[in-house]
Structures are given as structure tokens and as C-alpha cells.
Amino acid sequence: MDVIKIDDFPINPIQDQIYEVIPDKSKIVASTNRLFNKYPTRYISAVPRFAINAFSQSGDNVLDPFCGSGTTAIEAMLLGRNALSIDIDQFARLLIKVKTTVYSADDIAFLDRVINKMKSMRPESGIEYPMPDIPNIDKWFCEKSKIGLAFFKSTIDKLADENSKIKDYLYVVIAGIIRKVSNADEVSPKPYVSTRFPKTPADPYELFYKTEEMYREAIIEFSKDVSKYDCNSIILDSRDARIIDTDKVVDLAVTSPPYINAYDYVRSLRFEDLWLGLTSDDELRESRKSYIGTENAQSFYNDYSYVDQCDLLRPIVAEIQKVDEKRASIVKTYFEDMGKNMAAVYQRLKHGGKYVIVVGDSNIRGQSIPTAKILAQISERIGYSFELSFKYVIRDRYLHLPRSGRGGIIKYDEVLVISKN
Known part of the structure; x- marks a missing residue:
């Protein structure tokens, strides 16, 4: 399939199409992340901008449960929506707060x-x-x-x-x-x-x-x-994407969760957290156990309700188990955690509301893992319906991910759109 070069995603992307977003620099403003901290694995602002324009209205609540550097929150407020954000890292929470504050x-x-x-x-x-x-x-x-x-x-x-x-x-x-x-x-x-x-x-x-x-x-x-909009940004008290602790109705959720076993966010942001006195080294080591999709998970589950229901995932896990039991458990735990996240978002999402998830495929122990397709199948068990998926070329590889033998180089991110029935 030919790659379509664009400066922003269309409101109605083509199913399975691959796009390459080449931003028109004359349209990029300083407030859309361009000037602030480089942040590991930050996704492009064109994704939340597309989702917000396509699936929400002015004044709506837009949630990002893996908000990282706050790209979704920034784009939401620039389009007159309210931003709800969750992140486990203390520095990430501070960064989002600063970037979405209105200064007099x-x-x-x-x-x-x-x-x-x-x-x-x-x-x-x-x-x-x-x-x-x-x-x-x-x-x-x-x-x-x-x-x-x-x-x-x-x-x-x-x-x-x-x-x-x-x-x-x-x-x-x-x-x-x-x-x-x-x-x-x-x-x-x-x-x-x-x-x-x-x-x-x-x-x-x-x-x-x-x-x-x-x-x-x-x-x-x-x-x-x-300042021309009546909107705000709220960083939720929960630091766990599997718990959405708000009484607000979510009109749209947009996020880019971690890749499977791909990135040690704690080590990457450790200097920022420690120099600013946001946490201690001991607390950082403890927090690694709560990160989704890592080998540092506090404990693997005894029961994998979402994973066991996924016909697409079960044979992949079985093949990985033949050569690496731990990696198989990491894969299962990742998708179980993502199932819990999608279920938590489903509870707060309005009927007809969309959840837009940006993920990349992985290759673990020789097994190709179609992450978006697996998440789509799990989401249907929760009650979502599949709406759309398309891909885009990853152009900015700031902080390269050396994943030899545990995931490979990711060429594309895939945008999955699911809807609450």
C-alpha cells in the first residue's frame, strides 16, 4: 500500500491506510509542545488533534490515562475542551501541570x-x-x-x-x-x-x-x-491507568500507552524526579513495579480473564512460552493491564464515546504481535465496537529504543478507534 503524505490527519481517515505526517511548520505554534522538554516516546500532536476534532465538541471532557508529556491535554485545551490526565510519574505530572497552566x-x-x-x-x-x-x-x-x-x-x-x-x-x-x-x-x-x-x-x-x-x-x-475558551486541565489523583477516579463523564479518551516491554520510563526520568525532589530513589524503584507492560511488574496475574478470551493472542503466547516463560508472562500481563484500562475507561465514557489508542506492533522471541488487533478483540469483550484503524510513519525517533530481540524497531504507530455501545 502506498503511503499518503499529509500535513495533518483527515477527519475521515481511510481504513488500514498508512500516512506520513509532515507538519506544515507555518501552522505549528509554540504552545503545542514544540518548545518544551523532549520526552521519551511522545506521540505526535496530530493524533489527539484528529481525534478531538473528529469525535468531540467544544466544552467536552477529553481523558488521557497515559498522558506522559501532556500532548493530549494541550491539544484538548487549544481546541476548547477540558483535559483529564493520569500518569504514574511525578515529573510527568508536574510537566503536564506547567504546560497546561494559564499564566496571567x-x-x-x-x-x-x-x-x-x-x-x-x-x-x-x-x-x-x-x-x-x-x-x-x-x-x-x-x-x-x-x-x-x-x-x-x-x-x-x-x-x-x-x-x-x-x-x-x-x-x-x-x-x-x-x-x-x-x-x-x-x-x-x-x-x-x-x-x-x-x-x-x-x-x-x-x-x-x-x-x-x-x-x-x-x-x-x-x-x-x-484564554478565549472556558476550559481547564485536571490531573487526576490516581496514578494508575487501570483506575479512572473521576465523577466526570468522559466524552472522548485519547492515549498512547507503553509498548510491550519496550521502555524503562523510571530510569529515563530519574534525574528529573530526583533533582527536583519529587520523589526518592527508593520510591522510584518501588514505583517500577506498578508500570504497565514491564518486566518489573509487582506480580503476574493468577488469572488472565481478558487474555484467555482473546483468540488472536492465545496461540502467540503459547509459542513464546516454548522458548521464554517470563516474556510470555510479560506479554499476557501487558494485555491484561490494557484490558483493565479499557474497562475502566468504558465505565466513565459516555454512550457513543470514542476511545482512541495509539500503539505499535512488537516482535518478541520471534513472534509478531499485532497489538492494535489484539486490543480491538479484547475491547469487544468489554463492550466496545470497532470503528477504525490506520497507521502513520514514525518520523521522530528521539530517544531511540534499543529493543534487539525484544521488540525490534517500530516503523509505524497504529491508531485504533473503538466506541462504547
Whole structure:
């Protein structure tokens, strides 16, 4: 099948068609994620924009239970919808909060005063700024970067404490420079220090203010664009996509869940979480047990009700079990978790409401796993009906996923649309 090149998805995509989205840069605004933190496996904004335009109305509630960097929430608010978001990671929750906040002129004036004051300051000799509890911190950060990051964190805590919106925003600015000022490789999703290609860390003082100027453009433009709508963003208390803890009716759900056994989000975001004091290293290790689709799952299920009902999945699992019992259990647990997620969304979704799920196929132990087709079959057991599926070419592979033997390179993402009967 020929790939159709487009600058945005059509309202009525063709079943099974493969698209390549080449955005028209003249239409891209700063507030749609372009200027903010690079985030592992973030999906393209064209997906939620398509879903929101096609399946919701102004003022509707749009849910993303695996919200990551907040792409769905941002697009929802830019189109006058209310955003409901869930994510397990503390930094992700902070990032979404900052990116979907509407900042007033008074907020920006306060930010100006804080930045001007900070520019007049430098770390004082003799002062020991609090350092995060990062094991082997000297391996990951040179002395200048350690002192610089600690100085910014401590100074922001003092100067911006009376305005939580600006304090949170400046925390995200710190997060935006952490990887660049570290000794860690900037491409690998799992931080490591390359001995083959030694890195010269960026200057934290120059980079902080350069990054703040760029992020400021984003928050000001977003605030201006959203101010014409009566909409809001809510980050739900639940950090578990299998539990939708809201009494609001969901008009549309749009998400990009993790791939099967593909990505260690905890390790990728560990520096951000620890430098900002959002959690401890022990808490991060514990939280890995709750991530969906990983080998770190707290326990595999005794019963797999959704998996056992899936005719498409059972023979695939059986073949994987012949060579790798653990990988077979990971695959079963992933789809059982996704079944629980789809069931939880179903309970809050309005009748006729759509759930749009973006996933990629995997290849595990020689077995091709058609993820979208399996999810569609499981969803029908829950009560959904299949509406549509189509694919798009993955162009931006920021933070490459080295999945040799456990998934392979994913060329396409597939957009699955299911509907609550």
C-alpha cells in the first residue's frame, strides 16, 4: 500500500491506510509542545488533534490515562475542551501541570522579577547547596553542573515560593537542562556515560536562561490561545491507568500507552524526579513495579480473564512460552493491564464515546504481535465496537529504543478507534 503524505490527519481517515505526517511548520505554534522538554516516546500532536476534532465538541471532557508529556491535554485545551490526565510519574505530572497552566500578566511580571534577581546572583562561596540523593552523583555530573543545578533549585525555592505556578514552571526549566549539563549520553533512553564518545557538559548558567526564554514563549502563547475558551486541565489523583477516579463523564479518551516491554520510563526520568525532589530513589524503584507492560511488574496475574478470551493472542503466547516463560508472562500481563484500562475507561465514557489508542506492533522471541488487533478483540469483550484503524510513519525517533530481540524497531504507530455501545 502506498503511503499518503499529509500535513495533518483527515477527519475521515481511510481504513488500514498508512500516512506520513509532515507538519506544515507555518501552522505549528509554540504552545503545542514544540518548545518544551523532549520526552521519551511522545506521540505526535496530530493524533489527539484528529481525534478531538473528529469525535468531540467544544466544552467536552477529553481523558488521557497515559498522558506522559501532556500532548493530549494541550491539544484538548487549544481546541476548547477540558483535559483529564493520569500518569504514574511525578515529573510527568508536574510537566503536564506547567504546560497546561494559564499564566496571567501578573504571573509573568512575577517571573520577570525572579529571573532578573537570579541573573544578579551566582553560587556563594562557602555555602553548601542541598544536593539530591543520586547514587554515584559524581559519575553523572561534574562539579560545575552539580553546583549550578543545586544553586538554581535552592534559589527558586527562596525567590518563587509565593507563586506556585512560577515555581513549578522554573522547576521544569531546570529539568529541561539536566540531561544536557550531565555527563550522560543525550540519545539513549537509559542514561549512561559513554567512554567511547566522551561528552562535554553544557554550561548550566548559560543554558538555564536560554531555556527559560524559549519556554516562556511557549507558556505565553499557550495562555493567549486558550484564554478565549472556558476550559481547564485536571490531573487526576490516581496514578494508575487501570483506575479512572473521576465523577466526570468522559466524552472522548485519547492515549498512547507503553509498548510491550519496550521502555524503562523510571530510569529515563530519574534525574528529573530526583533533582527536583519529587520523589526518592527508593520510591522510584518501588514505583517500577506498578508500570504497565514491564518486566518489573509487582506480580503476574493468577488469572488472565481478558487474555484467555482473546483468540488472536492465545496461540502467540503459547509459542513464546516454548522458548521464554517470563516474556510470555510479560506479554499476557501487558494485555491484561490494557484490558483493565479499557474497562475502566468504558465505565466513565459516555454512550457513543470514542476511545482512541495509539500503539505499535512488537516482535518478541520471534513472534509478531499485532497489538492494535489484539486490543480491538479484547475491547469487544468489554463492550466496545470497532470503528477504525490506520497507521502513520514514525518520523521522530528521539530517544531511540534499543529493543534487539525484544521488540525490534517500530516503523509505524497504529491508531485504533473503538466506541462504547
